Amino acid sequence: MTELMDPTLAARALSAATEITSTALSGDDPGAVLDTVVARAAELADADLGLAMVSADDGRVVVEAAHHAGADEPAPDDGNGESLRGLALPADSAAGRVARGGEPVASADFTVDPRTAPFVPAELHGYGAFAAAPFGSGGRVLGALTVYRKRGREPFSAGTVEMLVAFAAQAGVVLALAEGANARHRVALYEERERIARELHDVIVQRLYGAGMQLDRVRRNMRKRFAQADGARLSDAIDQLDQTIEEIRGTVRALRSPEPRHDTGTPTDLAESARGEVRIAGELLGYPPTLELSGEFADIPAERADHIRAALREALSNVVRHSGASETRVTLARDSDGVKLRVRDNGSGVPQGVATRGLRHLAERADAAGGKFFLNSSPSLGTLVAFDLPLD
Numbered sequence: 186m187t188e189l190m191d192p193t194l195a196a197r198a199l200s201a202a203t204e205i206t207s208t209a210l211s212g213d214d215p216g217a218v219l220d221t222v223v224a225r226a227a228e229l230a231d232a233d234l235g236l237a238m239v240s241a242d243d244g245r246v247v248v249e250a251a252h253h254a255g256a257d258e259p260a261p262d263d264g265n266g267e268s269l270r271g272l273a274l275p276a277d278s279a280a281g282r283v284a285r286g287g288e289p290v291a292s293a294d295f296t297v298d299p300r301t302a303p304f305v306p307a308e309l310h311g312y313g314a315f316a317a318a319p320f321g322s323g324g325r326v327l328g329a330l331t332v333y334r335k336r337g338r339e340p341f342s343a344g345t346v347e348m349l350v351a352f353a354a355q356a357g358v359v360l361a362l363a364e365g366a367n368a369r370h371r372v373a374l375y376e377e378r379e380r381i382a383r384e385l386h387d388v389i390v391q392r393l394y395g396a397g398m399q400l401d402r403v404r405r406n407m408r409k410r411f412a413q414a415d416g417a418r419l420s421d422a423i424d425q426l427d428q429t430i431e432e433i434r435g436t437v438r439a440l441r442s443p444e445p446r447h448d449t450g451t452p453t454d455l456a457e458s459a460r461g462e463v464r465i466a467g468e469l470l471g472y473p474p475t476l477e478l479s480g481e482f483a484d485i486p487a488e489r490a491d492h493i494r495a496a497l498r499e500a501l502s503n504v505v506r507h508s509g510a511s512e513t514r515v516t517l518a519r520d521s522d523g524v525k526l527r528v529r530d531n532g533s534g535v536p537q538g539v540a541t542r543g544l545r546h547l548a549e550r551a552d553a554a555g556g557k558f559f560l561n562s563s564p565s566l567g568t569l570v571a572f573d574l575p576l577d
Contacts, residue, residue, distance in 0.1 A: 219237050220252065224252040225356075226330055226352060226353065227253075228254065229345075230316065231334075231345070232254060233334050234252070234309075234312060234334075236248050236251050236252075236269060237329075237330055238329045240327065243276070244276030244285070245273045246281050247274075248271060248272040250270070268308065274304060277304065278301070279292075279300060279304065284320070289350050290317045291346045292315045295312070295313070301315065313338065314338055315331065317329050317330070317331040318346070318352075319350075319353060321353075321357025330357070454485075456483070462494065469505045470504065470505055472511070472513075474501070474514065475513070476517070477514070477517070478518075480518055480524075482524075486576070492572075492574055493572065496551075496558075496570070497517075499547050500572075509532045513528070514527075514529045516529075523574050523575035524574050525572075526571070528570040529567065530567045532568060533564050534562040534567065551573075555574075557572075
């Protein structure tokens with residue numbers, strides 16, 4: 186007659202499963218949840234050691250979590266199971282077969298049982314009684330949950346094995362569902378971060394940039410009528426605006442940092458961004474710069490588009506501040522090699538001191554992104570800023 190599961194044991198298993206469900210779905214680290222699963226399995230089975238083994242692509246099972254119940258006594262491994270993490274067992278081992286969705290396995294002494302003895306690693310030779318159950322159920326089997334007792338202790342009863350099977354099935358499914366929920370949460374979080382980053386970049390930065398240009402224009406046009414102290418304060422305000430813009434750009438880059446994803450960002454319409462930058466510059470210059478677009482810009486990755494946009498903004502900023510130009514032409518082209526930006530004006534050139542600040546930053550940006558930056562400026566010929574960036 187089949188031994189029935191002890192009602193008290195069943196109640197404890199249900200309580201443990203409920204605890205794991207609550208912990209997993211609360212968003213805790215899956216690794217910490219797995220540690221809890223192994224610890225509860227060992228406690229419920231009155232085992233000396235519990236292991237959670239996850240299936241690898243080649244069919245092997247690898248120990249991802251370990252718990253030793255007798256931490257106050259010397260153990261066959263290091264006393265807490267920590268040294269067993271990363272231990273791999275072959276696909277033909279009992280745990281490997283169980284992880285592929287097979288039947289649970291139990292043995293009075295797995296070191297001599299012909300089903301298990303050929304696959305016992307040296308780290309587990311101090312144990313005898315053994316039981317393994319699929320970790321998960323149906324199409325959500327993650328691996329195997331195994332428990333061990335030291336050699337000389339009684340085997341696991343049929344009721345205990347039944348409890349282990351039920352507990353491992355529920356815990357595995359809960360962990361798989363929690364990982365899916367966490368993944369969906371991370372996607373939603375990144376989408377919100379991208380929305381905030383885009384609003385900061387496309388709205389706040391543009392407003393600050395426009396305000397800074399207006400202040401700078403007032404300073405240049407009214408310099409003779411300002412007291413020296415007032416002019417200095419106005420210059421400080423402009424510098425603070427520039428610093429704030431750079432800090433916001435740093436925040437945008439941090440928000441768009443692809444962790445744990447490693448993509449190049451959500452595509453953005455670079456052409457529309459270029460039109461906005463040229464429009465702002467035109468308001469400050471008093472005439473509309475010419476904008477020429479060639480190629481498709483709607484699918485430029487956000488990270489690449491940010492580099493181009495920054496280069497265009499810096500180039501136009503220098504035209505507004507320093508050139509005195511009456512004509513400005515912006516050319517933005519995309520071809521098989523990437524995106525090429527050219528900003529030309531017929532002004533008096535870039536002052537020497539300016540070329541070592543904002544434009545040097547663009548040279549560094551191009552170098553870091555695998556692109557090229559070129560500046561040609563003279564009082565008689567005006568200024569050409571070139572910024573080329575590959576998309577691959």
